[in-house]
Amino acid sequence: MSDNHSQNPDLDENNSVLTDAAAATRENHMLSEGTEPISLWVILGSAMIVLIGGGVLFSGSLFDYKNFSKADYVRDDAPNSGPKEILPKTAIVAYSKIGEKKSVSCKGCHGNNGEGGSAIPPLAGSEWVNGPSMRPAMIILNGMKGEISVAGKSYNGNMPSQGAGLTAQDLAGVLNYIRTSFGNTSDKLITVEMAQKAIDATKERAGGQLTSSELNEKYNRDLEGEPLDPETLVHPKTLEPVAAE
Numbered sequence: 701m702s703d704n705h706s707q708n709p710d711l712d713e714n715n716s717v718l719t720d721a722a723a724a725t726r727e728n729h730m731l732s733e734g735t736e737p738i739s740l741w742v743i744l745g746s747a748m749i750v751l752i753g754g755g756v757l758f759s760g761s762l763f764d765y766k767n768f769s770k771a772d773y774v775r776d777d778a779p780n781s782g783p784k785e786i787l788p789k790t791a792i793v794a795y796s797k798i799g800e801k802k803s804v805s806c807k808g809c810h811g812n813n814g815e816g817g818s819a820i821p822p823l824a825g826s827e828w829v830n831g832p833s834m835r836p837a838m839i840i841l842n843g844m845k846g847e848i849s850v851a852g853k854s855y856n857g858n859m860p861s862q863g864a865g866l867t868a869q870d871l872a873g874v875l876n877y878i879r880t881s882f883g884n885t886s887d888k889l890i891t892v893e894m895a896q897k898a899i900d901a902t903k904e905r906a907g908g909q910l911t912s913s914e915l916n917e918k919y920n921r922d923l924e925g926e927p928l929d930p931e932t933l934v935h936p937k938t939l940e941p942v943a944a945e
């Protein structure tokens with residue numbers, strides 16, 4: 701029985717594993733779902749959608765640069781494009797902005813929110829900050845030491861002078877900033893001219909840190925000068941009032 705191969709292949713002892721395997725290799729493999737190759741048309745179609753979609757978005761009709769920048773954002777002019785237009789700000793905003801920059805060192809001790817620490821008095825809710833303006837101005841320029849009572853608590857620390865390199869404009873900025881921040885709500889504006897009065901008074905002193913008793917005896921008053929409405933429009937850098945149009 702040499703030719704029973706065709707009649708009953710399953711029982712054919714001569715059937716070779718090798719020939720079966722070769723037959724299987726010739727079959728088309730079924731790929732598992734999701735791993736089949738993508739048609740070239742699908743790829744080209746997607747590319748067209750991206751190109752057209754991008755064109756519509758950036759053509760300006762749907763995508764507007766203004767939607768993605770802050771309302772008061774002023775873009776720098778290109779070099780040599782002529783003088784830049786600087787928008788005036790209200791005096792209180794312009795002064796406080798300068799003061800905020802100059803108050804980084806204060807926050808190192810008095811805290812980011814003027815809350816103070818166990819041995820450092822707060823600027824928030826302090827009668828020394830919010831009271832007569834000559835006292836905080838003199839503390840900043842001369843520093844202070846010894847006993848002081850702030851918002852009902854006693855301290856006995858040491859604050860070094862912060863006057864080095866501080867201009868009258870910086871000092872006015874810091875005063876306005878600390879008197880209108882951390883919950884403080886002074887409605888009086890300290891002008892550059894007023895701040896200069898404290899710088900002059902500091903020059904007349906022998907020097908050294910102030911004590912709370914010297915502050916109360918000699919400097920328990922407001923800085924003198926022409927008052928300025930905090931809402932006056934000023935140039936944000938020079939702080940000069942700008943004529944309203």
Ligand code: HEC
Nearest residue numbers: 805806809821822826828844845846855856857858859862
């Ligand atoms: C090195 C830490 C330190 C720095 C920096 C510092 N202070 Fe002070 N400040 C103190 C201490 C301590 C006292 C309390 C001194 C005392 O007990 O006599 C004080 C007291 C004061 C007071 C009076 C008490 C109160 O809390 O209201 C004011 C106002 C004040 N500082 C404002 C400022 C401002 C504004 C700046 C930044 C320009 C500044 N300080 C920077 C440590 C500091």
